[in-house]
Amino acid sequence: MTKVGVVGYGTIGKRVADAVVAQRDMDLVGVAKTSPNFEAQAAIANGYDLYAAVPERRERFDEAGMPVAGDLDALVAAADAIVDATPSGIGAQNRETYEKHDTPAIYQGGEDADVADTSFNARANYEDAEGADHVRVVSCNTTGLSRLLAPLREEYGVEKSRVTLVRRGGDPGQSSRGPINDILPDPVSLPSHHGPDVKTIFPDSSIDTLGLKVPSTLMHMHSVNVTLEEATDPEAVTQLLAEESRLFLVPEDTGIDGTGKLKEFALDAGRSRGDIWENCIWAESVAVRGRDLYLFQAIHQESDVVPENVDAIRAVTETAGKAESIATTDETLGMGLGRQFER
Numbered sequence: 183m184t185k186v187g188v189v190g191y192g193t194i195g196k197r198v199a200d201a202v203v204a205q206r207d208m209d210l211v212g213v214a215k216t217s218p219n220f221e222a223q224a225a226i227a228n229g230y231d232l233y234a235a236v237p238e239r240r241e242r243f244d245e246a247g248m249p250v251a252g253d254l255d256a257l258v259a260a261a262d263a264i265v266d267a268t269p270s271g272i273g274a275q276n277r278e279t280y281e282k283h284d285t286p287a288i289y290q291g292g293e294d295a296d297v298a299d300t301s302f303n304a305r306a307n308y309e310d311a312e313g314a315d316h317v318r319v320v321s322c323n324t325t326g327l328s329r330l331l332a333p334l335r336e337e338y339g340v341e342k343s344r345v346t347l348v349r350r351g352g353d354p355g356q357s358s359r360g361p362i363n364d365i366l367p368d369p370v371s372l373p374s375h376h377g378p379d380v381k382t383i384f385p386d387s388s389i390d391t392l393g394l395k396v397p398s399t400l401m402h403m404h405s406v407n408v409t410l411e412e413a414t415d416p417e418a419v420t421q422l423l424a425e426e427s428r429l430f431l432v433p434e435d436t437g438i439d440g441t442g443k444l445k446e447f448a449l450d451a452g453r454s455r456g457d458i459w460e461n462c463i464w465a466e467s468v469a470v471r472g473r474d475l476y477l478f479q480a481i482h483q484e485s486d487v488v489p490e491n492v493d494a495i496r497a498v499t500e501t502a503g504k505a506e507s508i509a510t511t512d513e514t515l516g517m518g519l520g521r522q523f524e525r
């Protein structure tokens with residue numbers, strides 16, 4: 183059993199902790215938190231051991247009547263691998279603690295790429311992370327783009343990608359984020375950081391990305407144009423994408439016309455927190471003009487990186503190869519929203 187510690191128990195960390203618990207080959211040692219807030223209470227209710235991320239703040243947990251199993255050092259020492267899901271920049275600060283204990287660490291997309299030996303997307307470059315000490319799971323948007331581009335590159339070759347990312351203003355709990363009533367080019371000049379981030383996964387790719395922020399908390403939406411090296415047709419592309427376990431082709435005639443209904447669908451399907459680990463590609467949007475492919479895909483920012491973190495744990499600990507890890511993660515989590523439509 184691989185013993186896993188999760189440092190930072192917020193939007194990403196709590197989902198990764200639950201996903202680790204769902205794995206047959208992993209044990210969750212515990213989760214490190216800075217403050218005894220409602221999420222700490224939820225961790226205790228789930229039976230997860232709490233560790234104090236900042237030793238000086240440990241007494242706050244005592245005052246709140248929350249038992250603490252130890253400090254960050256103790257968690258890292260007890261773990262075979264750490265998933266660091268702290269806010270951007272904190273992972274880089276924690277790196278020396280992971281190094282001190284010789285515990286491999288997985289960071290998130292908010293960290294700079296140079297925090298790690300390699301950036302990671304399970305479908306695209308699992309092998310690069312095998313046995314690595316420091317691995318960075320790329321951001322939600324880059325994860326979504328990498329999953330889409332990997333099969334297209336393999337099947338047709340990709341000459342150039344142009345993607346406009348319509349990004350949610352903040353997560354549902356981020357009450358200080360915006361815009362509330364605006365549409366912001368963000369950044370106003372080319373490129374947004376997503377294109378360069380995709381190049382940490384596919385260094386030889388040619389990609390331009392533009393970003394916007396809108397008053398939504400639900401999901402991101404990508405308007406994608408990929409110039410392929412070979413001409414094809416929409417049916418062939420749809421078939422190719424449908425074979426990918428982490429791509430969900432939103433069927434026609436379902437009434438799912440946007441991110442609101444996608445989230446509703448996920449909740450109806452019994453997904454915890456309404457999470458959608460899969461890219462959601464509208465089947466009707468897949469269009470081909472010569473070698474140009476067009477489509478819309480929605481990305482659930484709070485959860486699409488969760489299965490990637492689980493796979494990254496197996497990669498750094500070398501406990502399973504790519505195909506086995508992806509299959510196990512998919513099965514244990516219940517990947518495949520499209521199954522809801524199979525009759």
Ligand code: NAD
Nearest residue numbers: 190191192193194235267268269270290291292293322483
């Ligand atoms: P979050 O703010 O929801 O959660 C971070 C948690 O870490 C909070 O509970 C915070 O209290 C805690 N924390 C702060 N300092 C800490 C420390 N020193 N030690 C331990 N815990 C500490 O943030 P998030 O949205 O989960 O983002 C975490 C990382 O994941 C970031 O790199 C982010 O860019 C990345 N990411 C976020 C999203 C998203 O949409 N939320 C998607 C993909 C990747």
